Amino acid sequence: MEEVAVASDGRALTVGSQQLAHSLFANYPLTAAFLSFALAQTLKVLTTWYKERRWDAKRLLGSGGMPSSHSAAVSALAVAIGFHDGPGSSSFAIALVLACVVMYDAFGVRLHAGRQAEVLNQIVFELPAEHPLADTRPLREPLGHTPPQVAAGAALGLIMAYLMHVTTNLSS
Template sequence: AERLVGSGGMPSSHSATVCALTTAAGLEYGISSFEFAVSFVLSAVVMYDAMGVRRETGKQAKLLNMLMEQDFFKFDNEAFQQRLKEFVGHTPLQVLAGAILGIVLAFYVNGYYR
């Protein structure tokens, strides 16, 4: 159940959301508009973060979980007994799939309401 509603996974809902926003802004205001430019920059930052910083955080959590399972690093403290979340970021394929989904949905909704 955690994988269905938690962070990380296929496709990236963050990428889908910001790409849908950017596409909708482009369709509504034009690609030379301020709204499109701001949405585009936001999309780039969100997708870069999903693939970069958040993915690296997941890799570090996986390594820390492996270390905490070793006999040498056994901790009695309750805070150390909980596993860290390992799936917090996205692969480039997950981000791309989310981006495509967002763009397609924005075109669909735009056509539906016109």
């Protein structure tokens, strides 16, 4: 089965499914972002074990915690685009602004939303059993990140993008 892809200069290219999959995996910035995200999510399981001495596989899919996987992904994307297209490129500017917005949101809005969820859950927990809201399902609390968690995620993304840049240049 053939598919149509668009080249960076706007030309339509006809490629097979295997070629399309190969070109996605060969996209160094995209791969750096996904690998950084996956590594950060995996590290959350390890940091939870280290801190609480228990394995929590739910941390692989959950939000919040150390390090921030969103920060890792967007910083890896921005740094990889910077290496690939240059720091003066429009794509780097877009990726950098996106990274700043995501990281600000992680330790700003989402962190405070998670703290509000903790307070609301405590209020609902203390309601008498006959209250109509007493059976309300608890809100998710670990939504955001502390600044150190965001910084650790950003550092992880930067390191991953740099290592991939180095290995990509060695293999070519």
